[in-house]
Amino acid sequence: AQSVTQLDxxxxxxxxxxxxxxCNYSSSYSPSLFWYVQHPNKGLQLLxxxxxxxxxxxxxxxxxxxxKKSETSFHLTKPSAHMxxxxxxxxxxxxxxxxxxxxxxxxxxxxxxxx
Amino acid sequence: SAVISQKPSRDICQRGTxxxxxxxxxxxxxxxxxxxxxxxxxxxxIATANQGSEATYESGFVIDKxxxxxxxxxxxxxxxxxMSPEDSSIYLCSASSSGGNTGELxxxxxxxxxxx
Numbered sequence: 001a002q003s004v005t006q007l008d009x010x011x012x013x014x015x016x017x018x019x020x021x022x023c024n025y026s027s028s029y030s031p032s033l034f035w036y037v038q039h040p041n042k043g044l045q046l047l048x049x050x051x052x053x054x055x056x057x058x059x060x061x062x063x064x065x066x067x068k069k070s071e072t073s074f075h076l077t078k079p080s081a082h083m084x085x086x087x088x089x090x091x092x093x094x095x096x097x098x099x100x101x102x103x104x105x106x107x108x109x110x111x112x113x114x115x
Numbered sequence: 116s117a118v119i120s121q122k123p124s125r126d127i128c129q130r131g132t133x134x135x136x137x138x139x140x141x142x143x144x145x146x147x148x149x150x151x152x153x154x155x156x157x158x159x160x161i162a163t164a165n166q167g168s169e170a171t172y173e174s175g176f177v178i179d180k181x182x183x184x185x186x187x188x189x190x191x192x193x194x195x196x197x198m199s200p201e202d203s204s205i206y207l208c209s210a211s212s213s214g215g216n217t218g219e220l221x222x223x224x225x226x227x228x229x230x231x
Contacts, residue, residue, distance in 0.1 A: 034219060043119075043207060043222035044158075090157065092220075103148075103220055105158045 002027045004093045006106035014114045019063075019078040021109045023091035026072060033074045034092040034103075035065055044090065050074065052096075061085070086113045117142050121208050121223035128198055128230050135194045136226045138208030143188040145218075149181070150207040152225070158207065164191040198230045 007022040025031060032051045036044040048059025055067040065076045074091060091106040118141040128134050138147070147164040162170040162183055170183035185191040195202050205225040211218040 036220075036222075041227070043224040044209075044220075045222070046219050049219050103160075107157045 002029075002031075002093060002095045002102065002104050004091050004104050004106040006089075006091050006109050008109050009107065010110045010112065012112040012114060013081045015083055016080050019076070019081045019085065019111065021076040021089050021091075021111065023065075023074045023076065023106060024072055025074060025091070025093045027093055027095045029095035032094040032096055033065075033067060034094070035059065035063070035074075035076050036090045036092060038088045038090065038108075040087075047076070047089075081111075081113045083113050083115065086111055117144055117210055117212055117221040119208055119210060119221055119223035121226050123226055124224060125227040126229070128228065130199055130230060132198055133194055133196045134198065134228065135192050136206055136208070138191045138193070138223055140189045140210050140221075142212065144210040144212045144221075146211040147185060147191045148209045148211075148220070149183060149191070149193045150209060152205040152207060154204070161193070161206075164193075195228065198228075200230045203228060203230045 003026045005024045013019055034049045035047040037047050038044045047063050048057045050057045050067045058064045063078045065074050067074050089109045092103050094103045120139045122137050149161040150158040151161055152158050160173050161176045161181055162172040164170050164183050164185040166185045180196050182194045205227050207225045208223040209220045211220050
């Protein structure tokens with residue numbers, strides 16, 4: 001079975017401090033993993049993706065994530081938060097080799113950035 | 116990459132009516148999907164739009180309520196039929212240009228539907 005758990009529904013950080021958004025997954029197959037961001041009244045934009053290449057993945061806007069198979073985690077980080085980072089973030093898992101085209105979404109983490 | 120255009124971007128509809136949402140992709144894509152996102156919630160997959168054949172619906176969604184068309188590789192429509200206030204939601208079209216399930220999903224900006 002495939003699933004994804006975002007451990008925090010809300011995260012608040014001060015501007016200029018590090019961001020950590022946590023994601024754990026479960027997959028019967030080698031997974032592809034993605035992080036998406038959704039700003040208010042907008043569609044989803046891809047931040048970064050892992051598809052079995054380097055385990056440390058760099059994305060747009062200074063975000064990065066590390067695939068840790070032993071911990072089944074794919075946490076999203078950014079060294080220094082900016083006000084424009086305030087948004088909803090979704091972790092997504094897609095099991096490769098499952099024979100179906102499935103993208104499983106986490107429940108989302110709302111990031112608040114305090115001035 | 117793929118750019119996805121959806122219309123309408125928002126609409127207010129009366130109970131019992133139907134609304135068709137259009138999704139246009141600027142390039143040929145392998146897979147197209149329709150999602151629903153209720154206020155403050157994550158995305159729920161409604162169905163996979165299959166070119167030239169019937170869509171594949173997820174549990175809890177039926178063709179009579181959400182008929183879907185995909186006449187070619189770049190265009191799809193979703194109809195929300197016989198609407199009720201519970202259908203008030205954001206409907207998102209997405210697409211993948213990869214032949215397999217390693218490809219990223221591209222999203223439209225969504226269609227925000229309010230049913231009175």
